[in-house]
Amino acid sequence: MSRLDVRFADCARDNRAALVTYICAGDPDFDTSLELLQGLPAAGADIIELGMPFSDPTADGPTIQAAALRALQGGQNQQRTLELVRRFREQNQSTPLVLMGYYNPIHRYGGADFIRDAAEAGVDALLVVDLPPEHDNELGPMARDAGLQMIRLATPTTDAQRLPRVLEHASGFLYYVSHNGVTGVGAADHTAVAQALEGIRAQSSVPICVGFGVRRAEQAAPLAQVADGVVVGSALIEALQQGGVAAALGLTAELAAAMPRQA
Amino acid sequence: MTHQNYRREADALGQFGQFGGRFVAESLMPLVLQLEKAYNEARAEPAFIAELDRFNAEFVGRPSPLYFAERLTEQYGGAKIFFKREELNHTGAHKINNCIGQALLARRMGKQRIIAETGAGMHGVATATVCARFGLQCVVYMGATDIHRQRDNVARMRLLGAEIVPVTSGTGTLKDAMNEALRDWVTNVDNTFYMIGTVAGPHPYPTLVRDFQAIIGREAHQQMLEREGRLPDSLVACIGGGSNAMGLFHPFLDYPEVQMVGVEAAGHGIDTGKHAASLKGGTPGVLHGNRTYLLQDGDGQIADAHSISAGLDYPGIGPEHAWLHEQGRIEYVAVTDQQALDAFHNCCRTEGIIPALETSHALAEVARRAPTLPKDHLMVVCLSGRGDKDMPTILGLMEEGK
Incomplete structure (x- = not known):
């Protein structure tokens, strides 16, 4: 079983949703980023999404755009992002870590080389925003051979006819984008999300994490009732920027307290 | 040179050799697939081609x-x-050739809101022009640097009823305008048609812009x-x-x-x-x-x-x-x-x-x-x-x- 599979099984046993925290590697610098990364599991993060900064993040809102820019200005690159993962793994062997980002930095690194180095560093899965299932051949087969899971995205525009295509080769979890838009902007309609998850579960048993626009514990709590995991990103990045690592870890703890299921 | 067929359609992945494709976020995939279907239907229809020809002759002034x-x-x-x-x-400029084609396509698909990116402003002006002609809402993303160096075109677009959104991210030029247009599209998936101005972007844009040009x-x-x-x-x-x-x-x-x-x-x-x-x-x-x-x-x-x-x-x-x-x-x-x-x-x-x-x-x-x-x-x-x-x-x- 992969770290992700183990983690979702543990959460299900504890009757709670997994808290998935997104941070941008190297924001605002390598050392701060490492400190935050190392503190997240104890603060209550079940799964970590580590963003690979890219100059042109077209699916992200202003907060993550700015974080990527800060990271790049601080000298972050793909090599250093993998170095962050290695350093994290020196202390933590159980928390699943997903690298999330855009295809071009991986393409430039060389797909095969990147997958080899990512697997060696201790990465569990990749989520490449602009690599839809139609282009699975770019990385999918190599990643699966290396033991990396490929996280798929489903959105409100993914209709019933398209869903099987998205679910084919989906592993680790399915990232359900709660509403049409960019990260960190707008809010989810919980009823619509619950309905969409029902449709997906009819076709697949892969755990589903819901993200986009989840900022506070009171927004996360109702999603935790219906989803296998809840993703928070922009709000954590803002907390980090405003109050440093302590503030980001404080928010993580508040969000973690919203994960248990009521029933 | 041996004779070869260089006039090709993109393959099933939307690629010419290794180039092209549909490297977009999942939210946009259904939209680009829908556009491809609509375009393939339209270009096979004599009535669509006849209307395109008429606008090219009478509105654009072709040949x-x-x-x-x-x-x-x-x-x-x-x-x-x-x-x-x-x-x-x-x-x-040549930009209008493409905009007429895409406007007819947008109308066929029932899209009421048009977004576009522009650099020099010529595609923006052409987009604003066809939107005025077809009664469509028009939002143009333009880098702040370009707004300054092409201010006459900005005035022209405003006269034609377009909303200009200045883009300050990056260097405030065409690339950044395109990023912002994509963010708009992913947010307004239901009513919005993205009128790309060049032979780039996800398939089918490179093909359809080429065909209109x-x-x-x-x-x-x-x-x-x-x-x-x-x-x-x-x-x-x-x-x-x-x-x-x-x-x-x-x-x-x-x-x-x-x-x-x-x-x-x-x-x-x-x-x-x-x-x-x-x-x-x-x-x-x-x-x-x-x-x-x-x-x-x-x-x-x-x-x-x-x-x-x-x-x-x-x-x-x-x-x-x-x-x-x-x-x-x-x-x-x-x-x-x-x-x-x-x-x-x-x-x-x-x-x-x-x-x-x-x-x-x-x-x-x-x-x-x-x-x-x-x-x-x-x-x-x-x-x-x-x-x-x-x-x-x-x-x-x-x-x-x-």
Whole structure:
């Protein structure tokens, strides 16, 4: 079983949703980023999404755009992002870590080389925003051979006819984008999300994490009732920027307290 | 050259060889697939084509003339130079050819809101124009730097009822405007049609923009046969994303005797790193939905392009150009800001035509090439746009004494 599979099984046993925290590697610098990364599991993060900064993040809102820019200005690159993962793994062997980002930095690194180095560093899965299932051949087969899971995205525009295509080769979890838009902007309609998850579960048993626009514990709590995991990103990045690592870890703890299921 | 079929449709992945594709977020996948289906249906329908033809004739003013540039020909003393006069189209550039086509498509698909990115503002003006004509809401994303250097076009778009959204991220140029337009599209998926202005972006955009622009080459073909009784020997066009070049070249691709030259912007010079020549100075990568040649660093971060011409100031190029480059079918060269400016002034005074700075890059290559060619060599250059919009840039430079 992969770290992700183990983690979702543990959460299900504890009757709670997994808290998935997104941070941008190297924001605002390598050392701060490492400190935050190392503190997240104890603060209550079940799964970590580590963003690979890219100059042109077209699916992200202003907060993550700015974080990527800060990271790049601080000298972050793909090599250093993998170095962050290695350093994290020196202390933590159980928390699943997903690298999330855009295809071009991986393409430039060389797909095969990147997958080899990512697997060696201790990465569990990749989520490449602009690599839809139609282009699975770019990385999918190599990643699966290396033991990396490929996280798929489903959105409100993914209709019933398209869903099987998205679910084919989906592993680790399915990232359900709660509403049409960019990260960190707008809010989810919980009823619509619950309905969409029902449709997906009819076709697949892969755990589903819901993200986009989840900022506070009171927004996360109702999603935790219906989803296998809840993703928070922009709000954590803002907390980090405003109050440093302590503030980001404080928010993580508040969000973690919203994960248990009521029933 | 052995005869090969270069006039191809993209494959099932939306690719020309390894270039192109549909590298977009999942939210946009259903939309680009829907667009592809709608376009394939439309282009097979005689009624759609007839309506497109009617608008091209009556609204755009097509066919555009093929003009013998007699004084320029005499000056260079070599090839016989012809201008394909796309700058005489309604709105002053080739961009309208594509916008009419996409507006008819948007209307067919029931989309009421149009978004577009623009660099020089010519695509923005053409988009605002067709939106006014078809009664569609129009939002144009434009880099803050470009808004400043192309302020006349900004005023024109506003007159036509478009909302201009300034983009300050990145360098505030075309690439950043496209990022912002994509973010709008992903947010407004239900009612919005993204009118891309060049032969780039996710499939089917490179194909459909090419098809709407190919009227340039089809007309030039027929006009040259009527005038000279044979095919041209060479074609020259400037390339940012590459839509006017693709429009002129594509109908001629399978005539091996016709040479083609695409002219990229070398800015201050390719060796200075301040340029916009993706093929001559870039490497393959994935941006804005397609794999193509890009200006990027060793980490895959997109580099800032530089060109005096806002319309060429883009770090990528259409994927079909990238493929034709690797096939060796089209020759790609680059000319500097200064060479383009020299050609600009020369065209104004020699032919009485004020060309766009984009177009002036093609004219600079003509200046380099024409004198070396025999007098019976027939050369067609795409006069893609007029230069009125560039007056602030040109006047600024003249005041600085350049």
